[in-house]
Structure formats: C-alpha cells, structure tokens
Amino acid sequence: MPNLVCQPKIRGMPGLLVVDNLAHTYPDGTKALRGVSLTLTRGEIVSVIGLSGAGKSTLLRCINGLVHPTGGSVEFDGQAVGWDAGSLRYLRRKIAMIFQHFNLIGNLSVLSNVLMGRLSYQSCWMQPLYSFSKRDREIAVTALDRVGLLNEWDKRASELSGGQQQRVGVARALAQEPRLLLADEPVSSLDPLTADTVLGHFVKIVRQEGLAALINLHAVELARKYSDRILGVREGRCVWQGPPDDLTTPVLKRIYGEEYDG
Numbered sequence: 001m002p003n004l005v006c007q008p009k010i011r012g013m014p015g016l017l018v019v020d021n022l023a024h025t026y027p028d029g030t031k032a033l034r035g036v037s038l039t040l041t042r043g044e045i046v047s048v049i050g051l052s053g054a055g056k057s058t059l060l061r062c063i064n065g066l067v068h069p070t071g072g073s074v075e076f077d078g079q080a081v082g083w084d085a086g087s088l089r090y091l092r093r094k095i096a097m098i099f100q101h102f103n104l105i106g107n108l109s110v111l112s113n114v115l116m117g118r119l120s121y122q123s124c125w126m127q128p129l130y131s132f133s134k135r136d137r138e139i140a141v142t143a144l145d146r147v148g149l150l151n152e153w154d155k156r157a158s159e160l161s162g163g164q165q166q167r168v169g170v171a172r173a174l175a176q177e178p179r180l181l182l183a184d185e186p187v188s189s190l191d192p193l194t195a196d197t198v199l200g201h202f203v204k205i206v207r208q209e210g211l212a213a214l215i216n217l218h219a220v221e222l223a224r225k226y227s228d229r230i231l232g233v234r235e236g237r238c239v240w241q242g243p244p245d246d247l248t249t250p251v252l253k254r255i256y257g258e259e260y261d262g
C-alpha cells in the first residue's frame with residue numbers, strides 16, 4: 001500500500017507542524033504507525049479519517065508527546081520536538097487537545113475546568129486553583145464567552161448537556177492560548193445534529209483565531225463539510241490526502257476497504 005507524503009495545501013507556506021515518517025510500535029508489538037508524514041500549515045483545518053484501529057489516536061498522541069514515537073520526527077513551529085521536560089512543557093502550552101469524552105472534572109465548576117487550560121503556565125503545577133492569576137481568569141472568561149457559555153460559568157460541569165460539555169472542552173483548549181488544536185473524535189459522543197453544531201462552531205473559532213487544527217473524525221460527511229484537507233489513514237499509513245471534493249467512493253474504498261458502501 002502506498003504511503004503518501006501529505007504536503008501542505010499552500011505550497012511555499014512554512015509548515016506549522018511537520019511530521020516525518022512517524023512510527024509507533026506499542027510495547028506489546030502492535031505497529032500502530034508505520035511511517036506517517038504530513039505537514040500542517042498555519043490556518044489549516046485537516047481531518048484524519050480511517051477505520052477504528054487505523055492509528056489516528058496514536059498519531060495525535062505522538063504529536064503532543066503523550067506517546068513517544070519509536071521512529072520518525074515531529075517539528076513544531078520550526079523546532080524539532082524532543083521528549084525532554086522542556087520540549088514537553090512547550091508542547092503542552094502551544095498544542096491543545098480536545099477529547100471524545102470531554103475529560104472534564106464533573107464536580108468542578110465550568111470556569112474551574114476552563115482554568116485547567118492555564119495549568120501549563122503555572123510555575124508549579126500543584127498550586128491550588130485559587131492561585132490562578134487575574135490574567136489567567138480573564139483569559140478563561142474570554143474563552144468561555146467565545147463558546148457562548150459565560151452564563152453557565154458557576155454551574156458544575158456535570159450539569160451541562162454533552163454538547164455544552166464539549167464546548168467547555170473547546171474553551172479549556174482556547175484558554176491554553178495554543179497555536180495548534182488536536183481533536184480526537186471530538187463529536188463522536190454527541191447526537192448527529194449536536195455534533196454538526198459543535199464542530200461547526202469549533203471550526204469557526206479556529207478560523208477566526210487563525211489557529212490550525214488536526215481533527216480525527218469518525219463521520220466522513222463532517223470531514224467533508226469542515227476540512228480544508230483530509231488525510232486517509234489505514235493500517236498505520238497515510239494512504240490518501242486531498243481536498244474534500246476529491247474524496248470519491250473509490251478513494252473511500254482505498255481508506256476503508258472494498259466493503260465500504262457509504
């Protein structure tokens with residue numbers, strides 16, 4: 001199977017994220033990534049699609065340093081990413097993550113959850129919540145306003161609907177003041193209508209803020225609707241990349257297998 005080098009849409013633009021021949025083998029021997037290369041340009045929204053087990057989550061985890069690649073390299077904003085404490089700290093500030101199951105702390109208020117996005121800016125991560133600075137609070141409030149949930153700031157996170165909880169997840173990511181957002185199936189836990197609304201809102205914010213996003217998506221129609229470019233991953237390799245309009249049925253069969261029926 002070919003392993004395409006996924007080039008940026010806009011040639012000549014510097015890559016914000018350059019992933020080269022990235023590989024990861026888990027300790028049990030599972031080869032989750034077998035050499036994926038991609039470049040993400042500033043302002044680009046790129047979706048990753050593929051079957052369950054194709055390696056999409058592992059790809060995001062390697063990029064933000066949650067998983068240490070066993071091969072290849074990641075360059076972010078012109079700097080090679082290492083896995084020493086200094087590099088990880090830099091990544092944790094500049095690359096924000098949004099999760100499928102929101103990963104909020106249900107017993108804490110909405111605002112406290114958003115403040116968690118400021119943790120990587122604390123001199124000591126174990127500081128109690130009340131030690132967040134006035135600036136941290138202002139940034140968190142602005143982020144909450146950005147996702148339209150300012151009125152809910154003092155509610156417990158667990159009291160919100162799924163769609164609202166994911167908007168809190170987006171606000172927490174924005175509070176981190178990142179350059180790049182990684183989202184791992186961010187709307188898979190939501191009903192189709194809410195999923196479309198939450199993703200549409202997320203994409204609008206990413207564009208308005210001039211950020212870049214790499215989004216693992218389960219739903220092909222959402223990838224088509226909201227991405228500048230789509231990567232198809234299969235068995236740990238990038239087997240296709242292109243604009244949404246080029247995602248034809250033969251291409252989908254290449255990504256998902258011959259049994260794909262739309």
Ligand SMILES: Nc1ncnc2c1ncn2[C@@H]1O[C@H](COP(=O)(O)OP(=O)(O)O)[C@@H](O)[C@H]1O
Nearest residue numbers: 026028030032051052053054055056057058059
């Ligand atoms: N912690 C782990 N230990 C061993 N194998 C894993 C682990 N996490 C994922 N895998 C395996 O790695 C492959 C890729 O998984 P993953 O990146 O989660 O794919 P996707 O997100 O596309 O569903 C799968 O075969 C999966 O079972």
Ligand SMILES: [Mg+2]
Nearest residue numbers: 056057058184
């Ligand atoms: Mg996954």
